Amino acid sequence: MPPVGQLARDHWRGAWNGDGHAPEGEQPDGYRDYDRKVPLLATTLKLLAAHGPHVPVGWRYGHSTWQSLDDALDNPDDFRAYSVRAEARRKAREAELERARREREEERHRMEAAQWVCPGCRSSVYPDAGLTASGECSPCLSDRRRAAEAAQEQTGQAPGGGIFGWRRRA
Template sequence: MPGVEHAGGAGRTLCGIRGRYLKLFLHHFQPRAVVDSAQDENEGDGWREYDDAVPVLATTLELLATRGPLGPVWWRYGRPGRHSLLDALENPDNRAAYNQRQKAREKRARQEHREWMRTLACADCGKVPKEESTWHYGPDGSRLEWNRQPGGRCWTCHQDREERLEREAEEQLEAARTANAALRHVGTLTQRNAQTLRNGDLLVGWGSQPYVSEFSRSGDLLFNARFPEGVNSYRAYRFDWK
């Protein structure tokens, strides 16, 4: 009986296809390996084509007698180990199995990409971008690529923040100009003093007037504090905190 192994005499003898004769039939039962080289992330994964292959199974009378024909008693040429009859006839490494592995890889990649995109949520509005980079137009009309970074802002919030900071800077500058202009009309007759600081700035205590001010060498107002009504400073000095 070809392909059946039996016990007898001093040892076990394989009857059927052996040695050089087996090589003549390899192309009939050995599948053709296919590697999907186009998918670099698959690390050489592929499948086997069984369209022109005929499964060749073998077993022994001893195994059939002890475990029955449905037990793991079948060898399949080209595959290691013993299998049940149905498993031996199956082709677990075919294209369908590869497609399942590929779908799992793609699903995992999409999940990892979604998790990465969540780290790019805008720090102000919290919206998750649809793409890692978007296009916008610069002040000169040129097209620029805006790359998102974790903890960053979307382009809209970035523009809003830049405009807000610019407005706040203008408001602070205008407030300093207003305070500087107001101090030009401040005068005091008693308890006033001036201290030249190490960097050349001048600290002024307005005495009977409720102000303490600091001016740069060029006369610009750098700091101004006002005490509550009815409170004066008498003298004002600035020292390092210890």
């Protein structure tokens, strides 16, 4: 049986059509095109007569196990199977995108719930902007510090105070 299968290989083996460019982390996928191919089956009359065609008595070249006639005539690696795998991959990608969208939405809701109004500028401030002891936002606190430093310079005091305040400035 093996020499017959090898000699007839071009007539029963489908042509491979691979997608060739799998996303990162996935194996390349594809299917066999059995257009204009004839399935080559082998069995013995003894097995067929004893068990009939509905139990695994036939061997299809290119398949790995003994099969019933119906299973042997099916092409588990054809475009139908590829379409099912592609649809499963598409659904998995959509589920991942939906999960990421939900996480972003939940994070946005957490940020909205944690915001406060700055007493200095009256704008909405989010936790990552930095809350000071006075409740001011970081920009208002920076503006107040710059104003204090400018006032100190105008009065002639060293910014940072003390005799060595000029050294801290650098």
